[in-house]
Amino acid sequence: MDGVGGRSGTDGERVRLVPWSEEDLWLLRRTNSPGMTEHLGGPEGEERLLARHRRYVEPGPGRMYRVTLADGGETVGSVGYWQRAWRGTEVWETGWGVLPEFQGRGLAVRAARAVREVARAAGSHRYLHAFPGVDHAASNAVCRGAGFTLLGQTDFEYPRGHWIRSNDWRVDLQRGD
Template sequence: MKDMDGVDERIAESEEQLLTRHRRYVESVPGQMYRITRADGGETVGSVGYWRRTWRDTEVWETGWGVLPEFQGRGLALRAARAVSEAARAAGSHRYLHAFPSVDHVASNAVCRGAGFTLLGQVDFEYPKGHWIRSNDWRVDLETGD
């Protein structure tokens, strides 16, 4: 994973969950995963990334992030979401970047709103595989910034 300088975040997972997630990210190329580190010491406190997904018959980037509980509420996920949007824009291969937080995940929906994503509506979304949830479909147009 690459560092996202000056941004702090992370998810608490078991060792097995972490390895499974890592394998999935490594195999999901193209895209990129980043470590989110504390600016004041380099401690890894989270992750953020983007990866390819086919959504409604179109190739798009999907994004997601995670913040360790002790670092939540500091605006770190918001900064990470903005930074990953810029990274996906620079990659240049897809027009849209989507995020699909659960409709009940207040913090992640606030991050999407604050990071400039446009709410397209609610969708049924499979996450994790085999488990359907009601999500909001948030999108950034990487060409226009909307």
């Protein structure tokens, strides 16, 4: 598969999801800034970045993607989904990041909608969750715009050893909402 398309309504820029590859380490490094990781516990050291990159490249349950503009192919960020045990069942979890110069254009919503459809097609779990911090207005707006339902607040550990108060957003992949 060379990529998956995504669009929000009929207006706006289309995005394409390109499966993460060895050549995408630069994007992890670029997004490893204080501004981009403020709600995720801060920047990671090089060793942790390399380990995360390796997980993104290796096949496993779920998948990470580089998000590009469908017209022109310029990289705008990343999105993915992965397996997680949550409240006694296996679910998909999703997360995204859009480079600062591309924020505010609805691209994260389009990428979240596209990855939602990829997770639906994978068929192995009924639910896709996102857990943005309650104070992360932009990511909560992405969840709303991408059709997730807010289930409430929860304490969530990310990264390991760092607890945050998060909203639990969910999409039912079987019902299509």
